[in-house]
Every structure is written in structure tokens, then in C-alpha cells.
Amino acid sequence: MEIFHIGAECYPVAKVGGLADVIGALPKYQSSTENQVRVVIPCYQTVFRLENDFECVHWGKLKLGNFNFPFSVLKEISNKLGFELYLVEIPELFDRPNIYNYRDDIERFLSFQIATLDWITGRSSIPDIIHCHDHHTALIPFMNKYCPKYEKLREIPTLITIHNGLYQGIFSFNKLYYLPEFDLIHVKELEWGNCINSLAAAIKCADEVTTVSPSYLNEINNSNNGLETLFQQFRHKSRGILNGIDIDVWDSNKDPMIENNYSIETIADGKQKNKEYLCSLFNLDASKPLFCFIGRLYYEKGADLLPEVVLSALTTYKEEINILILGHGDVELENQLSHLLSEFSGNYNVYIGYNEELAHKTYAGSDFILIPSRVEPCGLNQMYAMRYGTIPIVRRTGGLKDTVVDFEDNGNGICHDNASVEDICDSIQRAIDLYKNKEIIDQIRIKGMNTNHSWETVSQEYIELYNLIITKRYES
Numbered sequence: 233m234e235i236f237h238i239g240a241e242c243y244p245v246a247k248v249g250g251l252a253d254v255i256g257a258l259p260k261y262q263s264s265t266e267n268q269v270r271v272v273i274p275c276y277q278t279v280f281r282l283e284n285d286f287e288c289v290h291w292g293k294l295k296l297g298n299f300n301f302p303f304s305v306l307k308e309i310s311n312k313l314g315f316e317l318y319l320v321e322i323p324e325l326f327d328r329p330n331i332y333n334y335r336d337d338i339e340r341f342l343s344f345q346i347a348t349l350d351w352i353t354g355r356s357s358i359p360d361i362i363h364c365h366d367h368h369t370a371l372i373p374f375m376n377k378y379c380p381k382y383e384k385l386r387e388i389p390t391l392i393t394i395h396n397g398l399y400q401g402i403f404s405f406n407k408l409y410y411l412p413e414f415d416l417i418h419v420k421e422l423e424w425g426n427c428i429n430s431l432a433a434a435i436k437c438a439d440e441v442t443t444v445s446p447s448y449l450n451e452i453n454n455s456n457n458g459l460e461t462l463f464q465q466f467r468h469k470s471r472g473i474l475n476g477i478d479i480d481v482w483d484s485n486k487d488p489m490i491e492n493n494y495s496i497e498t499i500a501d502g503k504q505k506n507k508e509y510l511c512s513l514f515n516l517d518a519s520k521p522l523f524c525f526i527g528r529l530y531y532e533k534g535a536d537l538l539p540e541v542v543l544s545a546l547t548t549y550k551e552e553i554n555i556l557i558l559g560h561g562d563v564e565l566e567n568q569l570s571h572l573l574s575e576f577s578g579n580y581n582v583y584i585g586y587n588e589e590l591a592h593k594t595y596a597g598s599d600f601i602l603i604p605s606r607v608e609p610c611g612l613n614q615m616y617a618m619r620y621g622t623i624p625i626v627r628r629t630g631g632l633k634d635t636v637v638d639f640e641d642n643g644n645g646i647c648h649d650n651a652s653v654e655d656i657c658d659s660i661q662r663a664i665d666l667y668k669n670k671e672i673i674d675q676i677r678i679k680g681m682n683t684n685h686s687w688e689t690v691s692q693e694y695i696e697l698y699n700l701i702i703t704k705r706y707e708s
């Protein structure tokens with residue numbers, strides 16, 4: 233089977249969050265003698281692009297309404313990621329340092345989708361399945377189905393995976409002319425809330441819709457920024473498949489980014505050594521339990537609660553705990569977290585920015601990780617943390633609910649129900665008590681490390697789904 237994954241990020245090429253981790257790992261686990269897996273993302277100005285060798289396999293000119301953009305498709309030569317990686321280079325739109333948050337993001341990602349389909353249409357062979365990820369690629373199922381230009385691809389089933397339904401790629405009908413020509417009888421397939429809504433179009437047009445956890449699928453049927461009734465309508469072709477993790481990259485026993493490698497047998501000593509190193513970097517006391525947060529500093533992540541949590545927890549338990557925060561995002565929140573430094577120096581520190589290596593060191597060196605998300609489609613942090621023997625403290629929502637069970641229910645973490653300072657601090661109190669009981673804390677750590685969240689099994693679930701939708705297409 234020839235599988236195309238199309239998305240905006242792919243680790244280690246270009247990463248903002250979990251989307252990159254999934255597109256960098258799932259294809260690797262799907263690749264086999266039977267399955268040729270190709271990944272297509274835009275070509276950003278990233279270190280990976282500069283440090284690796286590529287060959288140009290296609291060049292052309294894409295049409296976005298009245299604009300024409302030259303583009304080329306670059307293939308990474310050595311297949312070092314375990315699959316074929318293609319970068320769509322549109323210099324005017326993507327030759328920039330950041331992945332998102334440009335004024336012309338709609339034009340950028342629509343151009344990327346058009347260039348990708350132009351290229352795939354012109355290839356000698358056509359794929360068996362096109363797997364799109366999130367709203368940046370969510371107009372592909374519509375274009376495949378209705379644009380005569382892509383007639384050749386019409387029979388190829390498409391799948392959309394929703395990694396984050398909050399972002400939907402919404403734009404005005406004034407920009408309808410950007411899309412390649414199609415019969416206007418189909419225009420309603422693009423519409424939601426009187427706008428063009430890319431994600432809604434994919435939910436309507438793709439053969440199958442997946443979310444990255446079963447609980448998130450249930451949640452978005454009840455609340456997802458206005459798309460609820462659409463999700464309900466297409467529930468029959470939707471399913472939640474829990475993300476996996478790349479156990480080669482996230483392995484405390486051989487991770488080159490951490491100071492001391494350790495296994496289940498050596499966790500107590502190994503974690504303490506990593507903690508000592510991390511604490512030395514951030515002026516913290518390694519004899520106390522270390523709570524960390526790693527993630528984007530946004531409301532959906534519950535990060536707005538962190539300043540008050542730090543204030544409240546460190547006022548109450550100042551002599552007992554350390555808190556370390558690694559993240560970036562909302563500037564106001566970044567400032568609030570930085571301001572707390574002077575008050576709690578020695579017990580608290582914050583690193584504002586994105587730092588992959590430091591994230592690994594923090595998973596390895598922390599005792600507990602705070603994941604207070606309001607919305608969490610899957611969440612990879614808790615899975616990485618558990619793999620490093622770090623106990624997750626989570627709000628029961630989305631994928632967190634599907635992967636973390638409270639230790640009092642014989643589980644692998646600490647859970648609370650509300651996205652509130654009170655609930656988080658209550659969990660911190662329980663964690664402090666737990667930390668004093670070495671025997672039980674070791675059991676929970678080991679339970680987490682033994683949990684198998686590898687893509688090995690999950691990736692097969694996707695293959696079965698591809699086969700199912702291919703068969704359905706043949707039957708119809």
C-alpha cells in the first residue's frame with residue numbers, strides 16, 4: 233500500500249507540538265515491505281533542512297487565485313527518518329523561521345495543499361490512501377473530490393485526523409477564488425457558520441475522521457467551538473484512535489539528551505542523578521520533590537492557572553517542593569511566570585522558550601509533571617513522562633482521561649476533575665504525601681514505565697482502517 237501523510241509539522245524536521253511527534257513517528261512504524269509511506273510537509277527554514285541533503289523531484293508553478301507561486305518538491309536523500317520525507321518548497325510563503333502565526337497563514341497552507349496535489353497528480357503512480365492531519369491539510373479531501381484538475385485522484389480515499397479541533401482554518405468566502413476551479417453546486421461542502429471552514433469541509437468530505445483519543449471524540453460531539461452538530465452528523469464515520477509514542481526516541485535507557493540513562497531496575501538512582509543535574513541548572517534543591525510543567529503556555533493547556541498555582545503551592549509548601557516550568561506562548565503569561573522568580577528563587581524556575589533537549593532532561597529529572605489542560609485531544613507529555621518514571625498529575629479530560637488513572641484506583645498517576653487552582657493544589661498536596669512513601673511511589677513509577685504506548689500496535693489500527701475504507705470505496 234502506498235500511503236501519503238500530509239501535515240504541517242514533522243519531528244525532527246519542524247516541530248511546535250504533538251502534531252510533529254505523531255507525523256514523525258506513525259509513518260515510521262507503518263513502513264514495511266508492504267507499505268511505502270511518504271510524508272509531505274512544507275519546507276520551512278529549519279536546522280534539519282539546512283543540515284541534510286535533498287534532491288529536487290518536482291518543480292512547478294501553483295495557482296492561488298490570481299497569484300502564481302513557483303514551488304519545488306524536495307526529497308530527503310537518505311530516508312534517515314524511516315520513511316520518505318518530501319518538503320514542498322514555496323520560497324515566498326514558507327522560507328521563514330516560524331511555522332505558524334503569519335498574517336497570510338491561510339494563503340500559505342492553501343498553497344501548500346494545492347502544490348502537494350499538483351505534484352501527486354502528476355506522478356506516474358497514484359497512492360492508495362491520503363492521510364491528512366489537522367486543518368492545514370483539511371481542504372485536500374474536498375479538492376480531491378470536486379476539483380476536475382485532480383480528477384486522477386478522485387478514487388483515492390482520504391482520512392482526516394483531528395489533532396486539535398480548536399483550530400479550524402476558517403476564512404471568508406471572499407477568498408473562494410483561491411481554490412482550483414470546481415462546480416459551485418458543491419460549495420456548501422466548504423461552508424460552516426457562513427465561512428469557509430477547512431476542518432468542517434474535511435469532516436464532510438473525507439472517507440473517515442479520526443481523533444487522537446476516544447474520549448476527545450466524545451467531548452467534541454458535545455463542545456468544540458461550534459462544530460458539535462457537524463461531528464454528531466458524521467459520527468458514523470468517526471473513531472478515536474489513541475496516539476502512540478516513538479519508543480526509540482523516548483527511552484530513558486538510551487536517550488542521548490539526558491545526563492544519566494536509566495532503566496526500570498535503576499530508576500531510583502537514575503532519576504535522582506538526572507534530578508541533581510537539572511536542579512543544578514536551575515538553582516533548585518534536589519532533595520525536594522520536583523514538579524514540572526512542559527508545554528505551550530495557553531488557556532487550553534490550563535497554563536493561565538500556573539502563576540496562581542506556583543504562588544499558592546510555594547507559599548504553602550515553600551520548604552518542601554520545587555517547581556520548574558518550560559514553555560512559551562502567551563506573552564502576558566510568560567511575564568507573570570517570570571515575575572514570580574524573584575519571590576521564590578531557589579524553589580522555582582522558569583525557562584521561556586522551546587528547547588527539545590531541555591524537555592528530555594526535564595522529563596528525566598522531575599518527580600511529577602503537571603498537566604492541567606482544559607482541552608487535551610490526546611496529550612503526549614503524560615506518556616513521555618511515564619516512560620521516564622515521572623508521575624503525571626492530570627485533569628481528567630480527553631486523552632489524559634484515557635491514559636492516566638489515579639493511584640488510589642490502583643493507577644499510574646494523580647487525577648483531578650476541575651481546571652482550577654484548588655484542584656491542582658490538592659493534587660500537589662497528595663503528591664507530596666506520596667513522595668514520602670518510597671515503596672508506593674516506586675510502584676507507581678514502575679507501573680508508568682511498564683505501560684506500553686508504543687506506535688507498534690496503534691499504527692496497525694490505522695492500517696486496518698485504511699484497508700477498510702479502501703474496501704468500502706471498491707464496494708460503492
Ligand code: ADP
Pocket residue numbers: 248249250251253526527528558559560585586587588589591610611612613614
Ligand atoms: P500539544 O501538541 O497540544 O502542544 P502534546 O502533549 O500533544 O501537546 O505535545 C507536546 C509536545 O511538545 C511534547 O513533545 C512536548 O515535550 C513538546 N513541548 C511542548 N512545549 C515545549 C517546549 N517549550 N520545549 C520543548 N518541548 C516542548
